[in-house]
Amino acid sequence: MKRSIFILLLVICHSLCGFSQTHTSGIELLKKTVIGGEGGWDYVSVSSEDRRLYVSHNNQVEVLNADTHEKIGVIPNTKGVHGICAIQSLGKGFITNGKANNVTVFDIKTLQPLAQIATDEDPDALLYDPFTNRVFIFNNDAKSITVIDALSNKVIKTFNAGGNPEAGVTDGAGTIYVNLEDANEIVVFDSKTLVIKKRFKLSPGEEPTGLAYDKQTHRLFSTCRKSQLMMVMDADDGNVVARLPIGKLTDGAIFDAQSKLVACSNGEGTITIVKELAPDKFEVVDTIVTARGAKTLAFDSKTEHLYTVTAQLGDTPAPTAANPKPRPAIIPGTFMLLEYGKKL
Template sequence: MNRLLLPLLLGASCVAQAQMAQAQTAAKATPAPDYRVATTWAVGGEGGWDYIYVDHAGGRVFASHGAQVDVLDLKDGHKVGTIPNTQGVHGIAVAPAHGFITCGRTNSVLVFDPKTLAVTGSVPTGAKPDAVLYDAFSNRVFAFNNDGTTATVLDAGTGAAAGTAELGGAPEAAVSDGKGTIFVNLEDKNEIVAFDAKTLKEKHRWPLVTGEGPTGLAIDRAHRRLFSACHNEKMVVLDADNGQVVATLPIGSGVDGAVFDDGRQVAVSSNGSGTITVVKEDSPTSFRVAQTLATARGARTSALDEATHRIYLPTADYGPAPAPTAAEPRPRQSILPNSFRVVVVE
């Protein structure tokens, strides 16, 4: 090496290290946002619920509810429409041309017009389609079959079936890295599996190590971090490139959802016990629980509006459980009529 160049290279290296240290210090100095319950939207009606979805471009919030999807105005939460006959509804996703709803009792995905809300088709799936994900990179929709070990793949432009991805476990929530890889929690295996959005071939399979019963999943695309929210009250943070566990954080009980706010650099788990847990990413290797906010019991799923940083959580009030029967020895608590609502956190 040219001796004249050595000081310059060393100097450049020192500058780069100093800049990295300054960036990490600045990240740590950035305070975590202080969340609060901003408002609650009364929706009413009867029945249970699962996922909620925010369509910021369309100005709407889609909430699974009973055997229908309630469509709410994003500005003030008033109901603007209903998509009926969604038996066993779980997830909703909206692509530019079509919307998609998973129906667990009929093993199908309903295709609808996001503007008129009219149902335009139905596509058969595997057993009990649950979470659903639209991936803009591949222009595909993935319906994850929780009672099976597969994802049913649809063309987002036409709404037609486009294949099946073999997952090797019971899938829950999934995320895309925006570059062609889909990550999904396997609830029964305590794993995350990654597969190619176009070829559908498996790329990686990683154990969660400290996490059990993973449900909610979020991603920090810029720093390549996955946040798996698990039923043993832990959030496991993994490197999205090699599957290494970077951190494990305590969260509330009854979790079913997680979101990552890139603008705020926080991952948030929605806990059915009636809280959200806010995990601040101070750097790609440093995480901490920054806040636990009381929301409402049963508010276990969530959706983030990335434009406004608001988080939406559906829930309702519970009544007594019915008497046990031979067919249902452990009946769930009843849901009080007209108590369904959406808690808005900001």
């Protein structure tokens, strides 16, 4: 009798283990490419139309083929580069230079600079809004947003956001949503009038960084670094509909409308994958191991692949008065691109 019960328990355990294994995304590492060089990094972006990757790297942008990872060229003199967006319809792109307090406009075919536009202090993330043909620059340290006419390269306005702006998204119909990292909220404003319409509190989410959006269900996905939570909110009224555990040191988030998956990259060396089962029902379905320092994320809508960048890291120096939050040393020559997706 005891033996029968033991065998039955083994069968149940095996069955449950098999069931748990089916709750995975199927996403895995497809390709790793060492780019080399020295210095830090921030955002990586992908242009699905012309198959190009734009990778921030120290004081330049590495431009690679999205499929082969072959280097196409370099955009130099982008001091403290953070974000890059390429606009196919206009034939140009925009780069935020955090240490130069300006934006570089470049030709997407030749990679040559077209203009430099002054911003407030520490331009970080950026967002192109096709509804208004405007580029929104999020000046983190200055707590402001600089709005640029993408056609003329002229600054329309710089206004106070009420906190340190991080990532932003557009609904494509006149509304912009931006994480405010220190205020633990999302500021909502009109992309034409630039009037702030609402502020959504993210509590218990703290230090929001990555932000993604589902246009169909009007859901915002804000990944919060300090609280290690993904806060899912109704984009219309700011109500929190779900909160999900994520990894440490998150800094990027994307939403795949085809698979209904949300992914957030965590600097600890993981990507958290969340499945949208219904507008108010979500679950973590996978945690993908990446590499330490891989904190930002780009999504290729054509292949449904994810890209992140990092390097081999050494020891972290002791904190000082001048540098109270030191980062780990970067081992020269190890800067790399990692591509994830489902194997065909």
